[in-house]
Amino acid sequence: MRKRYVLLVLTILVGLALLAVDNYTQEINTTLSENQAAEADYYGEGLYNRRFNAQGQLEQTFAATRSTHYPLTNSTVFNQPRINVQDEDGQYWLVSAAEGSMNDKDDLLRLRRDVEIRPQQEDAPEQVNIQTPALDYYTRAQLAITDQPVVILHPSSRMTAIGMRIDLKKQRMELNAKVNTRYVPQ
Amino acid sequence: LPQDAEQEMVIFSDTAEIDRKAGIVIYKGNVVLTQGTLTIESDRLMILRNDDVLEKAVAEGKPAVFKQQLSVDQGLTTAEGQRIDYFALRKEIHIKGQGRLLQEGNEFNGEKITYDMTRERILATSANDEGIASERIKVVIQPKAEGTSQP
Numbered sequence: 001m002r003k004r005y006v007l008l009v010l011t012i013l014v015g016l017a018l019l020a021v022d023n024y025t026q027e028i029n030t031t032l033s034e035n036q037a038a039e040a041d042y043y044g045e046g047l048y049n050r051r052f053n054a055q056g057q058l059e060q061t062f063a064a065t066r067s068t069h070y071p072l073t074n075s076t077v078f079n080q081p082r083i084n085v086q087d088e089d090g091q092y093w094l095v096s097a098a099e100g101s102m103n104d105k106d107d108l109l110r111l112r113r114d115v116e117i118r119p120q121q122e123d124a125p126e127q128v129n130i131q132t133p134a135l136d137y138y139t140r141a142q143l144a145i146t147d148q149p150v151v152i153l154h155p156s157s158r159m160t161a162i163g164m165r166i167d168l169k170k171q172r173m174e175l176n177a178k179v180n181t182r183y184v185p186q
Numbered sequence: 187l188p189q190d191a192e193q194e195m196v197i198f199s200d201t202a203e204i205d206r207k208a209g210i211v212i213y214k215g216n217v218v219l220t221q222g223t224l225t226i227e228s229d230r231l232m233i234l235r236n237d238d239v240l241e242k243a244v245a246e247g248k249p250a251v252f253k254q255q256l257s258v259d260q261g262l263t264t265a266e267g268q269r270i271d272y273f274a275l276r277k278e279i280h281i282k283g284q285g286r287l288l289q290e291g292n293e294f295n296g297e298k299i300t301y302d303m304t305r306e307r308i309l310a311t312s313a314n315d316e317g318i319a320s321e322r323i324k325v326v327i328q329p330k331a332e333g334t335s336q337p
Contacts, residue, residue, distance in 0.1 A: 089207065128206070156238040161202065171206040179202040179213065183195040183240070 040068045047078070051139075060085045060139065064100070074104045081111060084120055085142050085168050092120035093168055095137055095144065107140040117144065117166070129153040132164065142168045150175065157183045187255055190222030191274065195240065199231070210234055219243065223255040223262070226272065243272040249286075252279060256303055264288040265301065277303040285310070295324040 044067035053059040064078035081100035084092050098113035117130040131151045137144045144166045152159040152173075163176030200215025211233045213219075219226040219233075221240075228245035235241060245252065252265040252272060268283025278301065281287065285299040287308060296310035310325070 126206070159202070173204040173206070175202040175204070177200060179197075179199045181195075181197040181199075181202070181211075181213075183197075183235070183238070185192050185194065185238070 038070065038072050041071045042069045043067070044069075058086070060142070062139070075101055076104070077101045081109065083109070083137065083139070087171050088169055089171075091124065094118055094120045095135075095168075097135070107138055109137045109139055111135045111137055115146075117168075127155055130164075130166070144168060147176070156185070157181060187223050187258065190224045190254065191240070193222035195219065195221040197231070197233070209236065217245070217247075219245075223253075225251075225253045226270070227251045228270075240274045242274065245270045245272070249284065252281075261290060263301075263303075265299070267299070279303070293324075293326040 045065070047062070047064040047067045049062040050058060051060045051062075061084045062081070063083075064081045066079040067076050069076045078100040079098075081097055083095040085095065086092050095111070095115075095117050097111035097115040100109050100111045102109045112134050115132050115135040117135075118128065119126070129152070131153070132146050132148050134148045135144050135146045145164070147163045150159075150161050150164040152161075159175070159179065159181045161175035161177065161179045164173060165176070166173040197213055197217065197219045199213035199217040202214070203212045205211075213231045213233070215229065217226075217228050217231040219231060226243060226245050228247035228250035230246045232244040233240065234243070246269050249266040249268055250270045252270050253262050255262050265279055265281050265285070265287050267281035267285040269281070271280040271282075273279070281299040281301070283297070285294075285296050287294040287299050287301055287310075294308055294310050296312055298311045300309040301307075
């Protein structure tokens with residue numbers, strides 16, 4: 001009777017041990033597969049993309065020093081993204097940042113850190129320079145929106161505000177709050 | 187003062203709309219413009235600049251208020267109205283809607299007041315843009331103190 005009892009306890013112990021081992025290996029697998037899914041599935045160097053309008057004119061170019069695609073979130077992260085966009089008068093504007101990200105099916109490019117909008121040509125008639133820490137840029141509508149602090153520098157004026165919406169095509173801008181403008185006579 | 191135009195112009199407001207191509211900026215909400223002795227306070231202010239020079243400012247409010255010291259030997263000139271058009275280059279202001287102009291104790295009231303600062307000429311009418319007269323114009327001229335020569 002005692003032998004059978006000891007045997008039973010031993011089998012239960014072994015069973016528990018096996019269960020523990022099985023649990024442990026599953027955990028590793030799931031962390032591994034999570035890690036694997038969170039990993040990038042492709043990297044791109046020197047990305048350069050052009051978009052033409054219905055009349056076949058170059059409307060916008062998009063470049064980045066590096067792009068990294070993540071299958072888990074279906075999104076791509078860009079290093080040093082730079083967008084050249086044309087306004088209604090044919091002038092080109094450069095939108096740049098330290099980093100950007102975009103979902104695969106989206107036309108929303110989230111730009112982060114050192115975001116800047118300025119004329120592409122250095123000798124453009126009006127040297128406006130718009131700076132903000134973060135900007136959501138809708139590439140199809142050519143609209144840029146932020147709720148962050150904005151600084152607008154111009155040779156004869158300096159504007160600061162909180163929040164902005166800018167239509168790059170029409171060159172119209174709305175500043176949402178706390179607008180402070182300083183015009184300095186030349 | 188004549189040198190106001192050479193001073194830095196500062197504008198505070200709640201929001202702003204900029205039409206870069208038209209060179210127009212519209213400030214809205216608690217708008218305060220200051221430039222030297224010039225001050226404009228309004229709910230809405232449209233600024234038109236040409237080659238970095240203020241050409242015209244249109245202030246609307248309940249009322250919009252314009253203040254400026256026009257010369258060293260004068261006090262502040264104050265204008266109030268629902269709308270004030272300030273033509274900076276021509277040194278002229280047009281006040282519309284319960285217009286009121288105060289200068290050196292003199293007061294002018296009318297539906298429309300035009301003030302040419304260079305020639306110090308004031309034109310006040312009781313009819314608004316549609317030609318409808320409301321209150322008659324009212325002018326209050328302070329008597330000169332004894333012994334001061336008439337202008």
